[in-house]
Amino acid sequence: MTRRIRVAIFLPALGLFGVLLAWALVGIPDFGHYRGPYGYLLNRVALPERHMTNVVTSVVFDYRGFDTMGEEFILFAAVLGVVLLLRQGGREQPDELNDSVGSDGVRIGGVLAVGACVLVSLWLIAYGFVTPGGGFQGGAALASSVVLVFLVSSHKAWSGVASDHALDPFDGVGAGGYVVIGLGALIGGLPFLTNVLGPGVPGTLWSGGSAAFVNWSAGMEVAAANLILFTEFIDEYVVPLAAGDTAG
Amino acid sequence: MSVFPYLVAGWICVIGLYGIVTSKHLIHLALCLTVTQSSTYVLLLAVGYVQGGGPPIFKGVKLGTTAVDPVVQSLTLTDIVVSVTVLALILALALDVHDELDTMDPDRIAELQG
Amino acid sequence: MxxxxxxxxxxxxxxxxxxxxxxxxxxxxxxxxxxxxxxxxxxxxxxxxxxxxxxxxxxxxxxxxxxxxxxxxxxxxxxxxxxxxxxxxxxxxxxxxxxxxxxxxxxxxxxxxxxxxxxxxxxxxxxxxGDLFNMFVWLELAGVCGYALTGFDIRRMSALQGAVNFAVVNTVGGYFVLIGIALVYARTGALNLAQIGRTLSGQHPSGLLIVAMTLIVCGFLCKAAIVPFHFWLGDAYAVAPAPVCLIFAGIVTDIGLFGVGRVWFTVFDAPFGSHQRFVGDALLWLGIVTALVGGAMALVQQHLKRLLAFSVICHIGIMLVGLGLLSSKGVAGAAMMLLAHGVTTGGLFLAAGLLGVREPVRWTAGLWFCGAIALIGPPYVGVYMGHALIDDAAVELGRHWVQPLIWLAGALAGAAMLRAGAQVFLGLADDYDHGIEEGRDGPVPYLATITTVLVALGTAVSVVPGLAQRVVRGADRFRDRAGYANRVLHGIPMKESAHLPVVLQPTSTESLIYGSAALVFAVALAAFAVRRPDAARTRVFEPVLWPLRQLQTGVIGDYVMWVVVGTAVLGGVWAITLR
Amino acid sequence: MLVASLEPLQYSIFILVAIAATAVVLTRDVQRQIVVNGFYGILLVILFVVFAAPDVALSMLAVSTVGYPLVVLIAIAKGRAK
The missing domain is CATH 1.20.58 (Methane Monooxygenase Hydroxylase; Chain G, domain 1)
Structure with a gap:
């Protein structure tokens, strides 16, 4: 089938699809007039019952914590998949790759920046139950800040920070920790993922109860998973480059 | 025009699909997939929006203040973080295809496959 | 507990x-x-x-x-x-x-x-x-694992292409489901299936609900590989390693159908219950077309696992027919078929995998033929009970024409397998490219034992006393929206029900005749194809199947295009009929 | 009340997002596309803030500043290198 035939069949179908979609969308209650009841109920009860000021995080890690466990495992499985695909055939690590950034100023500034970003990320995870943030956002931010190490220093420094030997345990423990906390409640005779330690003190680090631990394990998992992913891609990029250097 | 935000979400979905079908490059295709996915974020958040409502965070705000729906936000935020890994998975497949066939044009790939 | x-x-x-x-x-x-x-x-x-x-x-x-x-x-x-x-x-x-x-x-x-x-x-x-978004999460998770498991066997290029097509089509399907969920949430403010059903009951069918149902159903059907969402499956299953194919064919494909059944009987049955014929008929026809396309495409495959992949499509189509009848017996038939087909086809994939390990052995040939016959379903063998229950359901609804079509589809797939078995395992033809990667390791007796257990279980499903009655009872509960909502939302326990007998489910005479005829037809067709391969190919298979094969291009743009076309057409049909 | 007075801002950001999404799709050159996509990501972040969804905005920010660009740029570089 040529491209022209494909587009000729596709455009009318897409038009019909769009019309149907629009027909559905105009049936939604007017913008800004959400009718509930789910969200309104949670907004009402989350603070009094769970002592968490950030309702979104309480939904993510407490009310619908089981969904989040599934999402976390999507991350986990996708990373396993990327590793499986990119690490086929046991790629060699380059011995030495002279790609360090020349200026000391850049390096010092970079290290400071990395430190600051890491601190902000940890703060995002820790105070997720109080202010915007939480394990998912903080974990992603943490991984992003560690990638800065690669950008401001050398590949050598990077591979010291992010090797799969160091990261895989975090990945596994983060994902497994979530399940173990859930199972803990189950062994105690309560439903899976029951928040046994809550409610905590509103506005503090411990406002989450045991959901705070869930939050931290999710943060660990998200950060480790993203870092493994970035490591795999960076190696994919750097290693052939290094091989090219030595050959040329 | 108070359904305008939903229609924007619908448009993003449709244009993303258009990009996927007409794409000539697997990386382009993967990014179009993320565009289609972003339509779900826009739609979900628009659905849960309350006019005049603040974020569902009651830190320094009296409980009972009008706030938007927290559920759609929780559904969206995990999905966004996950989307990178799924994108990476598809790109990893695309890279392996490229290693073998030296092309990322879906039409050419099918041709070379026979 | x-x-x-x-x-x-x-x-x-x-x-x-x-x-x-x-x-x-x-x-x-x-x-x-x-x-x-x-x-x-x-x-x-x-x-x-x-x-x-x-x-x-x-x-x-x-x-x-x-x-x-x-x-x-x-x-x-x-x-x-x-x-x-x-x-x-x-x-x-x-x-x-x-x-x-x-x-x-x-x-x-x-x-x-x-x-x-x-x-x-x-x-x-x-x-x-029991939660709509939670179902979506598991669907995505199953998908992500599936893409990686398809593509990792990197020694073959086609594995990657199969995985890319699998990934893109199913990801698009997943977004459709999510948009559908967002629409439903906008209307009901709920994600729990029972609560959504409760909120929607008595509501007038609106454009929003029709399109939401279309998107969710089509997203699930992408996973289930129903025509025209099926193209990726042949590419993906043909290349995944044999044990992975076992999981794919046995459960991953089927969760799509399961999802359609679940959302219909807990959610959409509420607003569309009075129009259920139109919904059921659309699914029924999709199922029939899928079954026939799958069976016909299986006939022309020269590659063993690709053949099995199309046989999976064929049987998924038959299951959708059962589901589309929307009655307890129909759903039970689909479930029985899912069980028998999943186990048997899984066994056949493993048998195909055995070919890569050593030279073909006669024992494997026996397994292959046994499995092929189980998939045709002569009386009380393999998928027979599923077929028989669907037959009964169709007759109860006055649709006698459904039976010959689905038996024919199953027989076509069966004939393809018998023919392939004769050519590959018995060596009746040398030019058959069975497409199995040689050079696998493994002790043949060990692998063959697992294969044998699966094929034997799949063959015996129909003669387990009392099983069919229990599946019908299960289907009753699966369909009971009010009872489900009462249990979930208010914790009202179900009523005590009568004890079920442990005897073989009687089947209609028609089913007995169709089952026997299907076996005879499949054997005859396979014999013709083996004895006169050239005549069969040039006169029968190629002319009929040329257009179908032209569509199986392997280009991802085409596949996504068909997904959009299918969704738009199904949505259009429902928009007209359900209003 | 503050948000209610931002009606024109809401509409303009919606229009911008729609235009940017279209631009991402229509940019056929992948190197240019990743730049446009970064811009689209930032617009989405702003949109999420307008929607009173700071958590989602943070999520998008973390992902669209490093995640998408890094992964895609390396894929592009890899594609060019061969």
């Missing part, structure tokens, strides 16, 4: 996490052991859950968030016998696949076991869940 419900899901997931955490410090045999233990534990618990779900308490609210005055505030598992049975099947087939993989998959392949058991957990979660 409701504490057991999460275990078939979380134990495999925990096993995978432990495997990865210990990745660099422990040997491979320990990983395999952990995986096997996790899946076996999941299997045991899912069997207990199945037994209890027949009568007892079957709810689990995660985090202890029970509904308040009919509003669900957490995620819940609500298990009925069909869901629990699906979880049992998922764990059992995964166990078989893992055992087969021990010698079959290279030891160097890291993370393989972990991905397989996460896939198992995801499928169980999908079957047990």
């Amino acid at each position: 409701s504490w057991m419900l999460p275990l078939p899901v979380v134990i495999p997931l925990l096993g995978a996490a432990v495997n990865v955490a210990l990745d660099h410090v422990t040997p491979r045999w320990l990983h395999t052991t952990i995986a096997l233990v996790a899946v076996t534990t999941g299997l045991c618990f899912s069997i207990i859950v199945l037994v209890h779900s027949m009568s007892g308490e079957t709810l689990h609210w995660f985090g202890g968030w029970t509904p308040r005055s009919g509003v669900a505030i957490g995620v819940g598992f609500a298990v009925d016998p069909l869901g629990a049975g699906f979880a049992v099947l998922a764990c059992a087939l995964t166990l078989a696949a893992l055992l087969y993989s021990i010698p079959y998959i290279e030891a160097a392949t890291r993370n393989y076991d972990a991905l397989v058991i996460v896939l198992c957990g995801a499928c169980c979660g999908f079957a047990l869940s």
Whole structure:
């Protein structure tokens, strides 16, 4: 089938699809007039019952914590998949790759920046139950800040920070920790993922109860998973480059 | 025009699909997939929006203040973080295809496959 | 005992996490052991859950968030016998696949076991869940595992292309489901299936609901590979390693159909109940077309696993016919067929895998023919009981024309398998490219034993006394929207029901005749194709199938185009008929 | 009340997002596309803030500043290198 035939069949179908979609969308209650009841109920009860000021995080890690466990495992499985695909055939690590950034100023500034970003990320995870943030956002931010190490220093420094030997345990423990906390409640005779330690003190680090631990394990998992992913891609990029250097 | 935000979400979905079908490059295709996915974020958040409502965070705000729906936000935020890994998975497949066939044009790939 | 419900899901997931955490410090045999233990534990618990779900308490609210005055505030598992049975099947087939993989998959392949058991957990979660978004999460998880498992066998280029097509089509399908969920949420403000159904009951069918249903159903049908969403399946299943194909064919494809059934009988039955004929008929026709296309395409394949892939499409189509009849017997027929087909086809994929290990042996040939006959379904063999129940359901609704069409489709796929068996296993033709990667390791007796167990179980499904009656009872519960909502939202237990007999389900004379005729037809067609291959190819197969093959281009743009076309057409048809 | 007075801002950001999404799709050159996509990501972040969803905005920010660009740029570089 040529491209022209494909587009000729596709455009009318897409038009019909769009019309149907629009027909559905105009049936939604007017913008800004959400009718509930789910969200309104949670907004009402989350603070009094769970002592968490950030309702979104309480939904993510407490009310619908089981969904989040599934999402976390999507991350986990996708990373396993990327590793499986990119690490086929046991790629060699380059011995030495002279790609360090020349200026000391850049390096010092970079290290400071990395430190600051890491601190902000940890703060995002820790105070997720109080202010915007939480394990998912903080974990992603943490991984992003560690990638800065690669950008401001050398590949050598990077591979010291992010090797799969160091990261895989975090990945596994983060994902497994979530399940173990859930199972803990189950062994105690309560439903899976029951928040046994809550409610905590509103506005503090411990406002989450045991959901705070869930939050931290999710943060660990998200950060480790993203870092493994970035490591795999960076190696994919750097290693052939290094091989090219030595050959040329 | 108070359904305008939903229609924007619908448009993003449709244009993303258009990009996927007409794409000539697997990386382009993967990014179009993320565009289609972003339509779900826009739609979900628009659905849960309350006019005049603040974020569902009651830190320094009296409980009972009008706030938007927290559920759609929780559904969206995990999905966004996950989307990178799924994108990476598809790109990893695309890279392996490229290693073998030296092309990322879906039409050419099918041709070379026979 | 409701504490057991999460275990078939979380134990495999925990096993995978432990495997990865210990990745660099422990040997491979320990990983395999952990995986096997996790899946076996999941299997045991899912069997207990199945037994209890027949009568007892079957709810689990995660985090202890029970509904308040009919509003669900957490995620819940609500298990009925069909869901629990699906979880049992998922764990059992995964166990078989893992055992087969021990010698079959290279030891160097890291993370393989972990991905397989996460896939198992995801499928169980999908079957047990009572929450729309939670179902979506498990669907995505199963998808992500699936893409990676398809593409990792990198020695063959086509594996990658199959995986890319699989990934893109199913990702688009997933977005459709999510948009549908957003629409439903906008209307009802709920994610719990029972609560959505309750909110929508008595509501007038609106454009929003019609399109939401279209999107959710089409997203699920992408996973189930129903025409015209099916193109990716041939590409993907033909290239995945044999044990992975076993899991795909047995459970991953089927969760799409399961999802369609689940959302219809708990949610959309409420607003569209008075128009259910139109919904059912659309599914019925999609199913018939899928079955015939799958059967016909199977006939012309020269590649063993591709042939099996099209046979999967054929049988998925027949199951959709059963589902589309929307009656208890129809659903039960689909479930019986799912069981028999999943186990048998899985066994056949493993038999195909055996070819790569050693020279073809006669024992394998016997297995292959046994499995092929089980998939045709002569009286009381293999898929027969599923066929017979669907027949009964069709007759009850006055649709006699359904029977010959689906029996014909099954016979076409069966003929293709008989022909391939004669050519590949008995060596009646040399030019048959069976498409199996040679050079696998593994002790043949060990692998053949697993294969034999699966084929034997699949063949014997129809003669298990009392099974069909229990599946029909399960289907009754699967369809009971009001009872489901009462149990989930208000904790009202079900009524005590009469004890079921443990005897063979009687079937109609028509089914007996059709079953026998299908076998005769398949054998005759296969014999013709083997004896006069050129005549068969040039006069019969090629002219009929040329257009179908032209569509199977392998270009991802074409496949996504068909997804949009299918969704738009189905949505248009429902927009006209359901208003 | 503050948000209610931002009606024109809401509409303009919606229009911008729609235009940017279209631009991402229509940019056929992948190197240019990743730049446009970064811009689209930032617009989405702003949109999420307008929707009173700071959590989602943070999520998008973390992902669209490093995640998408890094992964895609390396894929592009890899594609060019061969």
